[in-house]
Amino acid sequence: MSFNIALSGVSAAQKDLDVTANNIANVNTTGFKESRAEFADVYANSIFANARTQHGQGVQTVAVAQQFHQGAMQFTNNSLDMAINGSGFFVMANEVGTLDRTYTRAGAFKLNDDGYVVNSAGSFLQVFDVNEDGTPTVLALNATKPLRIPDKTDEPQATSVVEAGFNLPLSAEPKDVADFDKDDSRTYSASTSITIYDSLGEAHSLTMYFVRSNADDDADGQVDPGKWEVFTYLDNQPVQQGGADSAPIEFDSSGNIVVPTAPAALALDQITFENGARAMDDLEVRLGTITQFASPFEVTELAQDGSTVGRLTKVDVGTNGVVAATYSNGRTEKLGIVALARFPNEQGLTPDGDTQWRESLLSGEGVGGQPNTGSLGRINGAALEQSNTNLTGELVDLITAQRNFQANSRALEVNSTLQQTILQIR
Numbered sequence: 529m530s531f532n533i534a535l536s537g538v539s540a541a542q543k544d545l546d547v548t549a550n551n552i553a554n555v556n557t558t559g560f561k562e563s564r565a566e567f568a569d570v571y572a573n574s575i576f577a578n579a580r581t582q583h584g585q586g587v588q589t590v591a592v593a594q595q596f597h598q599g600a601m602q603f604t605n606n607s608l609d610m611a612i613n614g615s616g617f618f619v620m621a622n623e624v625g626t627l628d629r630t631y632t633r634a635g636a637f638k639l640n641d642d643g644y645v646v647n648s649a650g651s652f653l654q655v656f657d658v659n660e661d662g663t664p665t666v667l668a669l670n671a672t673k674p675l676r677i678p679d680k681t682d683e684p685q686a687t688s689v690v691e692a693g694f695n696l697p698l699s700a701e702p703k704d705v706a707d708f709d710k711d712d713s714r715t716y717s718a719s720t721s722i723t724i725y726d727s728l729g730e731a732h733s734l735t736m737y738f739v740r741s742n743a744d745d746d747a748d749g750q751v752d753p754g755k756w757e758v759f760t761y762l763d764n765q766p767v768q769q770g771g772a773d774s775a776p777i778e779f780d781s782s783g784n785i786v787v788p789t790a791p792a793a794l795a796l797d798q799i800t801f802e803n804g805a806r807a808m809d810d811l812e813v814r815l816g817t818i819t820q821f822a823s824p825f826e827v828t829e830l831a832q833d834g835s836t837v838g839r840l841t842k843v844d845v846g847t848n849g850v851v852a853a854t855y856s857n858g859r860t861e862k863l864g865i866v867a868l869a870r871f872p873n874e875q876g877l878t879p880d881g882d883t884q885w886r887e888s889l890l891s892g893e894g895v896g897g898q899p900n901t902g903s904l905g906r907i908n909g910a911a912l913e914q915s916n917t918n919l920t921g922e923l924v925d926l927i928t929a930q931r932n933f934q935a936n937s938r939a940l941e942v943n944s945t946l947q948q949t950i951l952q953i954r
Contacts, residue, residue, distance in 0.1 A: 530943050536586030537936030540567050543589045544929040551917045552926070559599070559634025559883045560915040562922075566591045596874045599633075599916035601908060607843050608645060610635035611913040614905020616868035619654040619896070620647065620884060624674050629654070630884040631869055631877065631894070633913055645675040649882040655851065655864030656898070662850050664865045669896040672867045679840045681855050684729025686806065687834030690722060692736070693816040695826045696756060698783070702742035705757045705774065710737055716759070718825040722832055724762075726805035729836035735761045736813070738825075739774075754779035754786075754820060760796060760813070768797040779820040792818065835859050845909035849899035868904045869894040 547565040554560040570585040601611055612618070617631035624644070630651060637653055640646045645653040654672035656664035700717040709715045721735040741755040757774040760767040769775040775794050778787035785792055792815035799808040816829050838857030845851050849866035871877060876890025887894050900906035 531940065533584070533586040534936050534939035534943060536570065536588065537939065538933060540565075540587045540589060541929055541933035541936055543592075545926070545933065547592055548922055548925045548929055551922050552919065555915050555917045555919050555922075557634075557883060557915050558636050558912050559632055560917065561594045561596050561599075561633065562915070562917040563592050563594045565589060566593055593875050594877075594879070595916065596633075597916055599913045602912045602914050604910050604912060606636075606638075607845070607910050608637040608639070609910055609912050610637065610845055610866065611908040611911040612868065612899070612905045613908050614903075616870050616897070616899070616904040617885070617894075619669060619672055619867040619869050620651040621654055621672075621674065622651055624652060627670055629669060629672075629869075629894070630880055630886055632882075632884045634883040636912055639677060643676050643678055645677065647882075649884070651882075651884070654867045655849075656867050656896070658850060658862045658865050660862070662846075662848065662862065662865075664898050667896045667898065669867065669869060669894055672896070673864070675851060675864050675866075677840065677843060677851075677853055677863060681835065681838045681857065681859055681861065684725060684727065684837055685833070685835045686727040686808065687724035687832045688808075688810055688812065689833050690724065690734065690811070690813045691816055691829055691831045692720075692722075692813055693818060693827070693829030694718075694720065695819045695821055695823055695828065696738055696740070696777075696779075697825050698753065698820055698822045700740040700825075702740050705739050705741050705743070708737070708739055708757075708759060708774075710735075710759070710761060710764070715739070717756075720827050720830065722830050724811075724832050725834035725836050726801050726803070726808070728803060728805040730801075730803055730805065731836060732763050732801075735764075737761070738777075754781075756820075758794065760794065762799055767799060769794055771797065777815075777818070783820045785815065785818040785820075788815070845907055847900050847906040847908070849907050865898055866907055867896055868899050869896055870904060871895075 544565045547563050551562045567587050568590045570588050572585055573582050612633060617633060618635060620630045620632055622628060637645045637647055652674035655675045656667060656672060659665055703715060707715050716737045716739045718738045719735060721733050723731050724734050725731055737759040739757045741757055743755060756777040758777055759774045760769060766773060776787055780786050794813040796811045799811060835857045838855030838859055840853055841856050842854040851863045852860050853863055854860050871894050872892035873890060876888055877885035878888045880886045897904045
């Protein structure tokens, strides 16, 4: 019996050495979680045995429990590197289209030759589809998809709406609208330009010239202070507005626009292009906050919804997991939300190698969620979570396990000596 007891002690000490050595070997492994060997004594008794004189029958390994406490953050220059600050796991898939999921804390990601975000083992990072407001469309783990970052945007988008906001100066000198000449700045009061795009993605300059009118509609000898005319040119060519060369803009005594009426907009006539692009017959210049105050000419808003072909220039990952790609044409596209998973019992996860785990009966069913919501941690972009192994503590544990192994080996040696002594009795 004593042989078996000492042998179980040697086996337990060896297990402790193996676990400690594995922790030390992975001290620089990104996302690694250290393990702890847990032991229990072996004790057997029956109703007819004297419990007062019973002794134990050795030791057994009951679990090698992984410890999922947070590792230190290491910041990098790779925008695709991610670290979870808090609880949760990245969701991975070994193939595109499979529902087989693995989970990891290692966020060292890169692009493969197809533009998918993968880890060093080739597993695909999973994301949720994202709405325009940055919220996920669905949070089910089976509904996640691989994150793919295209190196260019979709086909060019022709401009259909220009959003404009500005203040026209009350102090502007009234001018004769009939004398307007875009090449003579003395014939207009202010101007502003914006780049728009045709259906082929070619850029064009849309310029608006504002002339404060000196017309006297009331024939009272006084110039109406709130009347303006706006002339529109595209690539230095005039654009008709409702069949006329210009469109009126009028303000009330409070400096607020009254013509055109709300929603105020300038309807431009059809615009044709010589490069073969589709004609623009619905281009609209929406007038947002348009005022006439006693202050200089100021553009408060000027934007349009068209775009040309753009190349990828930057990828950002927000703390809420939203992955946004920025392109050279100024467009920013939300590509998805990094999916995180949590489990009722993290220590019940089954190790799968490559710093990945799989769901098991002991871990419970995984639940998906968006980073930085509920109990899930936030995403740190351009950062990696280091191994949570405490090297100093592991070295001390290594010495302890070694002493335990030596002590149990000595117990085996003593038992062998006793057996030899008995065999030599004559």
